[in-house]
Amino acid sequence: MRSALLTSFCAALCCAAVISAGAKAQAAPESSAAPLSLATPATWTPAADGTVLLAAESAAPAFSSSTDAADVDASLPDAPVPAGEGQAGAAHLPSTQPIAPKYTVVILPGQGAVPLSAGSKVIFGFREVSSPFSLFADVLSATYSQAVDSQPHYGQGWGPYGQRVGAAVVRGSIQGLATQAVFDPIFRDDPRYYVLGRQHKFLNRVVYAATRVVITRTDSGHNTLNAPLLLGYAAAAGANFAYYPERDRDFGDAATGYAGSLGGSVLGMEVNEFLDDALHIIHFRRN
Known part of the structure; x- marks a missing residue:
């Protein structure tokens, strides 16, 4: 079981790194705005009509992929307006405040974040699991599993390799959709990653x-x-019982796969946090 846990963990790490690196490299926009102070936990300030939410000065950045600043009405206030006062005399959003794309995965320091409705989170989940980066990560995970002959144990050869790829796609899709399209709306949580930023110690x-x-x-x-x-x-770990080989359908194997997936998620979060710094170091992105 230790060997299976190690191989599952390594495969999950590779998968998470590819997804996170690809998504952030594709989605995070450049910004010349100065980083915001992140000494205290982030807070969000809703607009009066609840349609726009901006990260406050202490907030860590967020992450998204398709909406730009033009989607945000610059006339909306950046602080709640007391009942009965309407928007008369309310402060306008700062014109220099960069707004992260709505469906991006990572919110960078200094960016405002468009709030996601329950329906938007469902769309967010489907976008993520169907992205080329997710599919590539599934193939990479299956390739590693085939190379070390870890679970699911379909055997060797092109036929079993195809089964491994299919199983990896199913597992990754269930993980993403269950998390982002089902449970995030239920628990009213934000599926995006908010980068802490270079203002903090490594x-x-x-x-x-x-x-x-x-x-x-x-x-x-x-x-x-x-x-x-x-x-x-x-x-996703429980669903493995429906399509994994018979030898991989017990509680120990499910626990091994679950632990490996969580370990891969940890690596993915680390990539989210430091990828932007790495892109600056190699001059792929301007400060």
Whole structure:
């Protein structure tokens, strides 16, 4: 069982790294805005009509993939307006505030974040599991599993390899959809990753990223247990009983796969936190 746990963990790490690196490299927009201070937990300020939510000055950045600043009405206030006062005399959003694309995965320091409705989270989940990066990660995971002959034990050869690829796609799809399209709307949590940023010490960022597997952000900007991810990955581990080979259908194998998936998720969070720094170092992105 230890050998199976190690191989499952390694495969999950590779999968998570590819997904996170690809998604962030594709989605995170450049910004010349100065980083915001992140000394305190992030808070969000809703607009009066609840349609736009911006990260406050202490908030960590968020992550998204398709909406730009033009989708946000610049006339909306950046703070709640008392009942009965309407928007008269309300402060306008700062014109220099960059807004992260709506469906991006990572929110960078200094970016505002468009809030996601329950329906938007469903779309977010389907976009993620159907992205080329997710599919490539599934193939990479299956290739590693084939090379070391870890679970699912379909055997060797092109036929079993195809079965492994199919199983990896199913597992990854269940994990993503259960987490983002089902449990995130139910628990009212934000599926995006908010980067802590270079204003903080390296070790603090490492710990912060690793704990995002068990701690997430609510729609209102507060920290809470990451029940969507924990339950979504558990659902995927349980679903393995439906299509894994007979020898891999017991509690020990399910626990091994679950632990490996969570380990891969930890690595994915670390990539989310530090990939932007790496892109700056190799001059792929301007400051």
